[in-house]
Amino acid sequence: MSKGLASKAFSGLKWTSASTIANAVMQIGYTSVMARLLEPEAFGLVSLATVILGFGNYFANMGLNQAIIQKEVLTKANIRAAFTTAVILGLIFTGVTWLLAPTAALFFENKEVIPIVQVMAFSFMVNGLSSTAVSLLQREMRFKALGIVETISYVISYLGVGVVLAYLGFGFWSLVYATLTQVTLTAIGSYFMVRHSVFPVFSWPAYKPLFNYGSKMSFLGILEYIYSQLHIILVGKLLGMHKLGIYTRAHMLVHLPIYNITRTLSKVIFPSFSKLQKDIQKLGKVYLSSITLLAAVLIPVCLGIMVAAPELVYILLGEQWGESIPVLQVLSLAVPVGFITMFSGIVCDAKAELNLKMTITVVYIVLLIGLFLLLREYGIVGFATAVLIGEVIRTGLYQYAMKRVLGINFSSQLRCYIPGVVNGVVIAAVVYPLSIFLRDTQLPMAVILACQVMASGILFLTLTLLFPHKVLKAEIGMILSKIGLKEDSSSYYGRIISRYKRNLVEEPEGV
Secondary structure (H helix, E strand, C coil): CCHHHHHHHHHHHHHHHHHHHHHHHHHHHHHHHHHHHCCHHHHHHHHHHHHHHHHHHHHHHCCHHHHHHHCCCCCHHHHHHHHHHHHHHHHHHHHHHHHHHHHHHHHHCCCCHHHHHHHHCHHHHHHHHHHHHHHHHHHCCCHHHHHHHHHHHHHHHHHHHHHHHHHCCCCHHHHHHHHHHHHHHHHHHHHHHHCCCCCCCCCHHHHHHHHHHHHHHHHHHHHHHHHHHHHHHHHHHHHCHHHHHHHHHHHHHHHHHHHHHHHHHHHHHHHHHHHCCCCHHHHHHHHHHHHHHHHHHHHHHHHHHHHCHHHHHHHHCCHHHHHHHHHHHHHHHHHHHHHHHHHHHHHHHHCCCHHHHHHHHHHHHHHHHHHHHHHHHHHHHHHHHHHHHHHHHHHHHHHHHHHHHCCCCHHHHHHCCHHHHHHHHHHHHHHHHHHHHHHHCCCCHHHHHHHHHHHHHHHHHHHHHHCCCHHHHHHHHHHHHHCCCCCCCCCHHHHHHHHHHHHHHHCCCCC
């Protein structure tokens, strides 16, 4: 990466990280409170409505968000074309979804979901007004502005509107109104930060380059959405709303922290990858660095979640959610694999290798359906196991894709996972017997969880910073040189950084 691009990327990482941490803390609190105020069926109904609406989101956007970010030269006419299209499609899909909500509900044989879908359909209209502004903020790598908008909207919508309405007895409507409030505030805030032209344009040349890329992205997005939501669709269809509520809460406990970590990187990585789309060698190096760093964080975190699953469920959700513990433990292995593979998909997007990505996605959907049918007799744990097996196979398919697109051999790609796997296994091997001992002492669960988190954190920092695997060493050095920490012998912190970097280089290579 060029120095200017690297500087913007790392500045973006700092701001998106700050926003992500703030939102993650608030989401944990929000989830814990709402799980005690609402029944599992409420979460199941809203999750089902969200899945139904998700299909429309890809048609309503036509891939224009990614097209705005990916296009090397973006004109004012292109921006007006994107906004005009987004607004028109948003209005159309609001009306269509309202009318077709009863038909969608027939598939799940649940009429309660109809009014939820109809009210949440207004999010199409709101997203149509905001999508262009949000995409421009990402393209320009203005992540500070985007982080401020997202954090403020989350606080007001979920911690304010959502919790208050749930306490007042609004049931699942509290989840619905919180979501609508959040997308509305995001629309207002993002446009205030960008203030692009809202005048329509009716010249086809302004639309053509966006639709050439965006239409493929839209179709691909639908396929990816199907595979990402297939587990929720089938659990809701085959096992009912109660089981779906249990499943989605377990999925949320592992998905939420991992999503927040990867979201921080992906918002920066896609614009960065797009700017490097013509330099295969540099793009390959950045890709491998991204995978190495992400795996080094996600795998240990998820193995820690697997060990601490009982405490996490009982403390964050409550005793009535005990059925979700084994589901959470299986998903703790599946979710990180899927999120790490996501970066291979981003490379395909940036390189416009969409046909290859479509093929992989279709194969994965067929495979996942087969696995679900094979393991359905094991209930929601069987569905979670199907997701795990499917994600492992999908990773292999994408490694083949990266070999073809970037010329990176399989051994180089697999090597990126080693630091994360080694550190994760060590952490799990230490924390698991510690957890058994603490549970036998009948200590309060909050104390046990605090000990688990503390032990995991100390081990993670020790293994990552003091005894890093040789694959991780170069990446740590790169981060220190890019985030603005200089080797300044005149300052106390500068001397510490300089000494640490020397020790890192001189230290014998790790495991």
